[in-house]
Amino acid sequence: MDVLSSRFLLKPADPAVTTAFYRDVLGLAVYREFPVGTVFFLGGGLLEIVGSGEQGRTADVALWLQVRDLDTEVATLRERGVVFDREPRREPWGLDEAWLSDPDGTRIVLVQIPADHPLRVDVRTP
Template sequence: MDVLSSRTLLKPRDHQVSIEFYRDTLGLAVYRTFPVGTVFFLGQGFLEVVSEGGTGSGDVSLWLQVRDLPGTLAELAGRGVTVDREARREPWGLDEAWISDPDGTRIVLVEIPADHPLRADVRPD
């Protein structure tokens, strides 16, 4: 299988409310709009919010890496976002906090500490 691109698709209960949350509250940039959906940039991927009438989050979670977790949480609090779980260092060494979209989809906000192995320069000397 040769994957050229990918997107996560969400089918919210209320399309407009979810569009406003991702666009206005989280401040995600719009990549494309279609008559039944809006595609947002998500770092190296995309999130598409399509039509409406879904049943909510199910077992889907979004993992979003941010540069500054405390700063991001403060910014989102200023926009009225409630933090479901405050930031903390996980046993695997990442700093994580949880928020939710209007349908309850968990959004994991992650900061990778400077000394974490994911930040190691693996290029040969």
């Protein structure tokens, strides 16, 4: 499989509310807008808010968003009225995480990778 691009699609109960959340509260940059949806940048990926959903939330889906400075992002989001589902903390696997939910209850995991974490180790052979 030769994947050229990818995006995660969300079909919210209220597209306007969910789009406003990702744009105005999280502050994600808009990649593209079209009559039935909005696509946001997610670092190396894309998030598309499109149509209306009927199934509701599931605990089986989460957005994992790596940030440079977790404390700064948490403070900014608190100023914008976000209530966190789980406060920032170091997880047993060594990542610093804070959890929140979008208007439909989709879990969003904000992640900072500590400088000494194995994910930051250069595994290339010299």
